[in-house]
Amino acid sequence: MAETNHHSFQMEQKFEPRSCRHLVDGRTYVLHCHHYAGLYTQLAEDCGVLDGKKLLAEVAEDTFYDVLSDHFQKYGVARIEDRLAAGEQYYRITGMGLLKVACAGPDYGEIALPSSHIDAGWLKKWGKSGKPVNHITRGFLAALFAAAFNRPRRSYTVTETASIASGAPESRFVVVTR
Amino acid sequence: MAINRKRIIESLSQVSVSANDQGLIPAFNVFVNQFPAALWNSFAERLTHRVNGDLLPAAEYLLVDAAHECGYHTGYGIITSEEWASVVGPMIENAPEDVLHGAFAVFTAWGWAKAEIVELVPGKRMVVRAYDYYEADSTRFGATRKPSAYMIRGVCSAFMDLAYGGPYDPTGKTALRTFECTQIKGIECGDDYGEFVVTPAAAA
Numbered sequence: 001m002a003e004t005n006h007h008s009f010q011m012e013q014k015f016e017p018r019s020c021r022h023l024v025d026g027r028t029y030v031l032h033c034h035h036y037a038g039l040y041t042q043l044a045e046d047c048g049v050l051d052g053k054k055l056l057a058e059v060a061e062d063t064f065y066d067v068l069s070d071h072f073q074k075y076g077v078a079r080i081e082d083r084l085a086a087g088e089q090y091y092r093i094t095g096m097g098l099l100k101v102a103c104a105g106p107d108y109g110e111i112a113l114p115s116s117h118i119d120a121g122w123l124k125k126w127g128k129s130g131k132p133v134n135h136i137t138r139g140f141l142a143a144l145f146a147a148a149f150n151r152p153r154r155s156y157t158v159t160e161t162a163s164i165a166s167g168a169p170e171s172r173f174v175v176v177t178r
Numbered sequence: 179m180a181i182n183r184k185r186i187i188e189s190l191s192q193v194s195v196s197a198n199d200q201g202l203i204p205a206f207n208v209f210v211n212q213f214p215a216a217l218w219n220s221f222a223e224r225l226t227h228r229v230n231g232d233l234l235p236a237a238e239y240l241l242v243d244a245a246h247e248c249g250y251h252t253g254y255g256i257i258t259s260e261e262w263a264s265v266v267g268p269m270i271e272n273a274p275e276d277v278l279h280g281a282f283a284v285f286t287a288w289g290w291a292k293a294e295i296v297e298l299v300p301g302k303r304m305v306v307r308a309y310d311y312y313e314a315d316s317t318r319f320g321a322t323r324k325p326s327a328y329m330i331r332g333v334c335s336a337f338m339d340l341a342y343g344g345p346y347d348p349t350g351k352t353a354l355r356t357f358e359c360t361q362i363k364g365i366e367c368g369d370d371y372g373e374f375v376v377t378p379a380a381a382a
Contacts (some may be wrong), residue, residue, distance in 0.1 A: 015191040020292040022191075027214040028312050029287050029354035031195065033252045040221060047237075050228050056221055056348035063217040090355040095195070095203035095211040115200040121209050136217075 009089035010075050025070065034121025041133050042126075043116060053135050058064035060139025061146075061153055069148040080104070083148040091140065099137075106149045106177065111141055113171035132163035133172060145175050154178070181276050185296065186283035189265045193287075206255025208349040216314035222328055223316045238328060242359070245332025246339075253336055254346045256284055269331050274341040277301060281337050282306065288333045291330050291372075301342040301378075306334050308372040314365035321368030334359045334376045355379055 013024050021028050044052035068087060077083050084101045091099040097116035103109060113119075118134045138158040146155045156175050162168040195203050195210050203210040204323055222241050229237050236329035256262055257277060266280040279295055286292050291311035298304050313327040335357045340346065343356035 013194075015289075017187075020187065020289060021310070021312065022193070022288045022289040028289070029212050030215045030218070031210055031212050032218070033206075033248050035208065036218075036244050036248035037211055037252050039240070039247060040218070043225075043237075043240045043244065044221075046240075047225065047229075049230075049233065050225075052225070055224055055228075059217060059220040059224060063214050063220060066216075069213060092197050092201035094184055095197050098201040103379060110309075112286065115202060117202055117209055117211050120202060123336075124209070141249055161269070162231065 009071075009086050009093065011071070011093075025067075025074065027067065034117060034124060037118055037136070038121045038125045041122070041135060044135055045133065056135040057139040057142070057158070058154075060136045061142040062139075064140045064143035065147055065153045072147060080148055083108055084144070087140075087144040087148065089145070095139070096137065099140075104145065104148070104175075106151075109141075109145055109175035111173040111175065113137065113164070113173070116164050116171055119171060122165045128167055129163070129165040131166060132160035132171070133165050134160055134163065137171075138173065141173055141175055151177075179349075180271045180312065181266070181279040181283065182269055183279070183283040183286075186266055186269075186280060187287045190261060190284055190287035191289075193261055206252055206259055208252050208255055209254075215315065218329065219313060219316045219326075220315075222319065223326065226324065226326075229370070237362040241328035242332045242335075243355075244375040245329040246336050246355065247332075247350060249333030249336030250339055251348075253281060253333070253340050257281060257340070259264065272365060278304070278337055278341050279339075284379070285333065285337075290333065293330065293372075299346050304334065304338055304376040306330070308365075311365070311372060317366040324367075325364040325372075326366050327361050327372050327374070330374055331361055334374050335379075338376045361376075 011025050015022055044056035077086055084104055088099050095117050098114045100112045102112055122133055141158045142156045146153055157178055159174050161174055162172040165169045195205055225237050234284050271278040282294050291308040293306050293308040296307050298306050316326045338357035339354055343353040347353045357372050357376050358379040359376045361374050363369040363374055
């Protein structure tokens with residue numbers, strides 16, 4: 001696979017003084033902390049009535065699919081390796097952690113996460129978890145693969161196979177087409 | 179009051195956070211993330227519209243509580259930060275009331291909501307108005323009967339905890355949740371602005 005570290009992620013950021021919003025490529029962005037992300041994740045974990053974990057992953061997929069698809073179109077990012085590199089860089093810029101795509105094809109992918117906002121925050125807040133908790137990253141990866149391979153959303157199933165929050169040295173994810 | 183809200187917003191809206199070599203943003207005693215607001219809005223709205231009526235109050239409580247904890251810990255990180263000390267600190271004459279006014283200027287500068295205190299009875303009651311806030315984006319046409327500003331409710335309560343709830347408690351066991359907030363108006367409900375009333379928590 002080609003090197004994926006040569007794409008430089010571009011985006012236009014500005015503070016809009018009238019609304020007092022922070023806009024990135026025209027979208028409203030907001031700063032929150034690991035308490036907020038952790039408690040939303042906890043809420044998703046506890047919400048068994050309507051599968052909150054799936055809900056959170058789908059919300060993340062929808063949000064980041066729009067961001068990444070628009071970015072690829074706006075900045076003319078066409079090559080698969082550049083799209084994946086852009087995804088890795090965007091993930092880091094947002095403070096989600098370090099994401100490394102080990103391999104990727106239209107039907108399958110493997111991803112490593114040496115560091116993670118959700119997991120670091122979970123450990124800081126509650127300590128070790130008995131199970132993987134990074135549903136936002138599951139959604140992000142489903143979005144990245146769908147956008148990178150020109151597929152619609154809900155094209156991929158993402159499974160977290162190792163979890164920093166559960167004691168693993170790094171988190172790992174497997175992406176498989178549905 | 180010596181708080182120069184305009185100056186605080188102009189100055190602190192330019193503060194940028196950037197990730198370290200681990201892709202994390204440690205700042206203000208927490209790990210910070212910067213996501214599209216749509217992520218938080220979509221989760222809150224899909225959750226509150228999908229749970230049945232009996233569970234709606236519990237779901238809304240948990241959404242507000244997430245912001246309450248976030249606002250408490252991040253708020254404390256902000257008011258003890260170097261940025262605060264250099265920009266807001268010199269304006270404070272009357273603590274904690276000036277601290278509260280300054281905190282809402284920072285709240286505005288960071289894009290959480292264009293909000294200010296319109297009434298403050300120290301230790302007893304605070305009324306906040308928000309003239310623009312991302313949580314109102316959940317309704318793009320018409321008006322909803324369900325107020326949606328869970329984040330603002332939680333953070334308003336948290337700021338009152340920090341001002342009047344006692345010394346900051348990193349565990350959140352003592353001085354957190356001493357206040358609660360009710361949203362009485364909302365842009366998403368067809369009002370010109372959101373309005374939030376904070377009072378001592380019933381169980382506090």
